[in-house]
Amino acid sequence: MLFLIIVLGVLLIVVATSKFKIHPFLSLLLGTLFVAFATGMSFDLIIESINGGFGNLMTSIGLVIVFGTIIGVILEKAGAAYRMAEVVLRVIGPNHPQLAMSIIGFIVSIPVFCDSGFIILNSLRKALAKRAKIAMASMSVALATGLYATHTLVPPTPGPIAAAGNIGANAYLGTVILIGLVVAIPATLVGYLWSVKVVTKIEVPEDVTANGEEFDYDKVVASFGKMPSTFLAFLPIVLPIVLIALGSVISVLGWEGWFAELFIFLGKPVMALLLGVIAALPLLPKYDEETLTGWVGKGLADAAPILLITGVGGAFGTVIRNSGVEEIIQGWDIAGIFTGVLFLLVPFLIAAALKTAQGSSTTSLVITSSLIAPMLPIMGIEGAVPLALVVMAIGAGAMTVSHVNDSYFWVVTQFTGMQVNDAYKAQTMATLLQGLATIIVTMVLWLLLV
Template sequence: MLFAIIVLSVVLVVLLTAVLKVHPFLSLLIGAFFIGITAGMPLAEVVQSVNDGFGGLMSGIGIVIVAGTIIGVILEKSGAAYRMAEVVLRIIGEKRPQLAMSIIGFIVSIPVFCDSGFIILSSLKKALAKRAKVAIASMSVALATGLYATHTLVPPTPGPIAAAGNIGAENFLGTIILIGLVVAIPAVIVGYLWAVKVASKIEVPEDLEEGGLDYDDIVKSFGKMPSTFKAFLPIVLPIVLIAAGSIAKLSGFENGIVNLLTFLGAPAVALLFGVFAAFLLLPKFNEETMTGWIGEGLVAAAPILLITGAGGAFGKVIANSGVADLISSMNMDALAGGALFLLVPFGIAAALKTAQGSSTAALVITSTLVAPLLPSLGIEGAVPLALVVMAIGAGAMTVSHVNDSFFWVVKEFSGMKIKDAYKAQTMATLLQGVTTISVTMILWIILV
């Protein structure tokens, strides 16, 4: 009966978000109260569990999400995202424009939401397509799949951070970032190949237009852009600090340097230093930038914080409902099939993503559902938990279609018809998801 209640609560959340269009924050809270009340928990305990779950998760990753979002807004508004794109184009060369767009998307979407990243780089993508005489649909899919891979797999993007927090892996963000970057590469390659082999055959009206935007004019019109060092620093610095902190922890030593590196490598501290590095990108220090731009970051972070916190409440009620004790008393040998277990979070996340459209919501809900299973199966430690996050992320990218805002951004800014967008974008994300879970399972066999 308890498992049936949990299944019904998930169905309720999906119906509220996908059919009735209720915001995921409210849907998750309603689902949390539904589980607690129908499972027979004392009403006061239901309220306490919701509050504890919401506040507990925010205490671990709230600052990280806010700081990452602020970095993304500053990169977007200062022209740093364009600078990074220009650097990649110089290195890769304009003879391989789709590959350049895939790599640009891979880098930019680590701190910048994939929807925003696509819009920011849309004019650059079109100008480069005209210069290289490549189909705009091909360039669009290459950029979209590059953005999508790191959006669902690599912190400090909010979705993977929330998933890590829900399964108790917030202290292993360094490992999750490293494994996320490795796992995202095959996903990007698959997206790139689909863009070259399939999307290149799709023609949009803009392909036939003469003249239009010129790549050099697009870059010049953006004004003075920051240096390469300043552009990449807000992304690279937090990753380096988190990695150094993780290595310091693993060293087993206790001294001043190790303690300092551990402090600097704490995700909240590392991301705050990333924010300070992003201040170097500000054209001037005034109310517009120091209050306005940062305020935009806070506004963008708010719904993610609320959804993540509600997901924490949802998970806490599930844990306190007795399901964890029930699972621990069961024979879990059937699920404990090593890498095969990863298909469970992958399948749940893929079903949720397909049903309600949001990758972040799929990451949050799935991680709360599988969290009680992990201790019973002996899944603990940095690498196993990181691979669970990858499995959830793989499901959360499978598939992007008409109920996903990113699908419409890609369709509208590329000029594709809906049937062509299904063929190009939706199929590409399906292949990315399948590839990602396959790579994750292989890594499990090798590393765990």
């Protein structure tokens, strides 16, 4: 009954948004309240869950979203995004813009949370799509799935690191990283193929200009006059990524001292993105009210609906989490049914159920790894490669699937302008295929290596 209520809550959000054209913020709020009351939560717990879910998400990514949108506006209005688009297409080739986005996402999300990575790279995504005349939704899914693959599979992202630690694979972190990179390649490829073969048919408002005319890339570039240098164009994006990566590596290696503390501090996403904003200031053609107030103000205005929708998505996930669904999943006893390579299906199914129910990939990785850790010695699973493949199986489940209770789903859809029903076809189906491909590849590697 609890799972049925959650499914009905999701359907309520989808129908309210797509059929009755209710704003996603209100649709999510309705779905949240429906699940809360239908599961019999107390009034105090409902209020605590909604406030806590919204507030906790804003604590972690609220300012990141704001700083990211400000950087995006400056990059776009100063012509830097278009400079980056030309450089990337020159390196990858003009015939494969989605592949370029997938590769960039794959690399960036190794040290950076996928939410932050998508926000950082959003302006580049838009410029590349316009330069190559490719559907915005297709470019978005190519980027989102590239980010998603390494986010759930490759340390030093917190989820895979926590999973490795919980199952006793701390000493084999290098093996986890290496196998994670290998397994993440087909996961990224699946997302790329889905973006090319299916998502190109989805149209969003960004595909045309405000008056309905086709976007003229060359005309827009000519309007900037002198374009920014390649170094200044990439700096607001590269600097935060490098700082976050340095902070993650220093934390993993356990370095201590003033130098380490400084770069761990600068590597926090909020500080790294703030420095990204500062790095974007040299791109301003002039320092006056138009740029320092107008351009920054547009960034704040663009961030507002994304903040609200993402925050209430966090509230929805917290309500589901507090409804008791995690306790039910933790009570499942399915390890005895699966042995050998089939055991990998146990962490996959648990992680997928947790991910689908409560929305957070990191939470799914942490809880699932804690649940299966006692099973591993009993099943005789030990050593670098077997434990690394167990982490991959958990990560595969933590991909499956991203939908309305996942903050990443709303970051992708709101920055792209996709309708919810289109986002289910584009983003949710892509993450389902990524998860299935990942568990299949993991099981094949088990047969070959274990």
